[in-house]
Amino acid sequence: MKVVQKDDFESLVNDLIREDPREVVGVQSKDEKFVFDELHDSEDLRLDYDVTILPPKKYFMPQKEIVLEYSHADGDFDVNPVNEVESRIIIGVHPYDLVAIEQLDKVFSDVYEDENYLEKRKESILIGVDMQNVSDWCFAGSMGTATTDSGYDLMLTDLGDKYAVDVGSKKGKELMEKVESRNATSSEIEKVEKTKQELMDKFEKELDYSPDELPYVLEQNYENMEFWEKNSEDCYSCGSCNLVCPTCYCFDVDEKNELDMQSGVRERRWDGCLLEEFAIVAGGENFRENRAERYRHRYMRKGNYIYERYGDIACVGCGRCGSHCVPDIADPSRIFNELKEEIEE
Ligand code: SF4
Ligand code: SF4
Incomplete structure (x- = not known):
């Protein structure tokens, strides 16, 4: 586990916004709610959000998309698949949404491999964040999805003036090379565990059984x-x-x-x-x-x-x-x- 100072993480986000060819999206506040949207400055990022209106699946499975175009001018029938893929870095995905994306990955690679979904997934980087605030309707605590140890490239846990960062993939490791970081101390690792345990007391709603x-x-x-x-x-x-x-x-x-x-x-x-x-x-x-x-x-x-x-x-x-x-x-x-x-x- 690594540790990054918040100032350094914000500089990384700004560098990515300005210099990286990939689109950078993150959670932002909009009309007193939260949404995933394109980021223009790290100041707009709200990693303390409770829940977004729509989940980040909209980046892999857009509300609507053209998947095929065809023409039969002059008697020649021509059919071409269409897949508009944009490379993205998505910042601030909560654990329950990471679990949901892992489920969709299975579904879209099942009997029929859905290239429109899978290509978009392949071109994305997911930076997760452990929940700091919980919406009144959320019951992830009793569904086993309030925390996760998979499905992300990087996972952040807020530790005051710094983030503990768990690196989940090669893509995440490459991203970490762009920011100053150090190994977490044992007391910081303990603090991450304690933060996750304390989160469990924040849920108003729950499933009463397994x-x-x-x-x-x-x-x-x-x-x-x-x-x-x-x-x-x-x-x-x-x-x-x-x-x-x-x-x-x-x-x-x-x-x-x-x-x-x-x-x-x-x-x-x-x-x-x-x-x-x-x-x-x-x-x-x-x-x-x-x-x-x-x-x-x-x-x-x-x-x-x-x-x-x-x-x-x-x-x-x-x-x-x-x-x-x-x-x-x-x-x-x-x-x-x-x-x-x-x-x-
Ligand atoms: S259960 Fe509620 S949200 Fe769902 S279709 Fe019925 S009215 Fe709409
Ligand atoms: S609470 Fe369950 S059913 Fe409702 S939107 Fe979330 S994942 Fe879907």
């Missing part, structure tokens, strides 16, 4: 339609809970023809399983027409389906869904806890 039990709890409640109907009664099917989630990766695809019908593009954009039209298939059949079934599907995916396929609980406890749901029915910690009570009754 996340390992979630697949079983959800499976046992699959047919509990009374529960799903009662809890989804006020759902607007707005899809906000899906769109802010760091582990949601569903997308829809559109073909957009030019007016002359000689060329066009294929565009993909985020989709969400809570949206009414999400499960409509050719012929107009909607196999999850019922709102309660869509609502149930989201929780099944988070705590059961993804686990069955990849061994991951696909809720990292960031709390974004709960905070963005107007009728306040999307907080997974409450739903998961109540589901456990349902099978204990």
Whole structure:
């Protein structure tokens, strides 16, 4: 573990902004909330944030992107894949978002290797930061995602006037060569551990049991339609809970023809399983027409389906869904806890 003085880290960030060809993005304050956005000065960086509106997955899986262009002018059909990749240094990723990115890496390299996602990932550097502040909705402490020892190139822990820095990759090591650093002392290493332990007392919300039990709890409640109907009664099917989630990766695809019908593009954009039209298939059949079934599907995916396929609980406890749901029915910690009570009754 290394130690870097905060002044030196800020100088490094400014040097990267001014001299490095890669785009430098970091967490900044915007309208009393926090967002990942392009950095123009290290002064704008807010590593003390609680949670960002959108997770950093937007840099690897943009809200919408063209993935193909085609033309058939003069009878020749020409198709070309499109992948706009920008190299980026992303500063200030919280552990739960790093865990979520590791999950997406698995998904996008599974049966079909998704070059549009994987190339963007390959061209990125992730600088994580341990949480200093916790949003009212976050329950990462009980999901095992409040800290992590993987998924980053560098990981910072705030130690007052300096950062402890854990180097997680060759790319991270190369970055560290650009800044003055020294080895951490044993008391600094102890302080990092203590900081991580103290963080656990800051979470207002929690899962009342081990996340390992979630697949079983959800499976046992699959047919509990009374529960799903009662809890989804006020759902607007707005899809906000899906769109802010760091582990949601569903997308829809559109073909957009030019007016002359000689060329066009294929565009993909985020989709969400809570949206009414999400499960409509050719012929107009909607196999999850019922709102309660869509609502149930989201929780099944988070705590059961993804686990069955990849061994991951696909809720990292960031709390974004709960905070963005107007009728306040999307907080997974409450739903998961109540589901456990349902099978204990
Ligand atoms: S954010 Fe709330 S209202 Fe909107 S789809 Fe999700 S659960 Fe329903
Ligand atoms: S389901 Fe909600 S709390 Fe869980 S990872 Fe997604 S947005 Fe965060």
